[in-house]
Amino acid sequence: TTVSDPKEGLISVDYELKKQNDSWQIRDIVLDDVSLARNLRSQCQKIIAEHSYDELLRRIRDKLQEETS
Numbered sequence: 001t002t003v004s005d006p007k008e009g010l011i012s013v014d015y016e017l018k019k020q021n022d023s024w025q026i027r028d029i030v031l032d033d034v035s036l037a038r039n040l041r042s043q044c045q046k047i048i049a050e051h052s053y054d055e056l057l058r059r060i061r062d063k064l065q066e067e068t069s
Contacts, residue, residue, distance in 0.1 A: 016028040
C-alpha cells in the first residue's frame with residue numbers, strides 16, 4: 001500500500017501476514033522499510049536493559065490506563 005502524507009509525501013506500507021487456521025493475522029507492518037514489530041521490540045529491550053522488566057510492565061499498564069481513560 002502507498003499512503004500520501006502532506007508533509008512526508010508518499011509512504012510505502014507493507015504488511016507481513018500469516019494464515020492461522022481459516023483467518024489471516026497481521027504479524028508486522030513495515031513503513032518505509034522500518035518494521036514496527038522490530039522497533040517495538042528494540043524499545044522494550046532498551047527499557048529492560050536500562051531499568052527492569054517490572055518497569056516495562058509498569059509503563060505498559062500506565063499506557064493502557066491512559067487509553068481507557
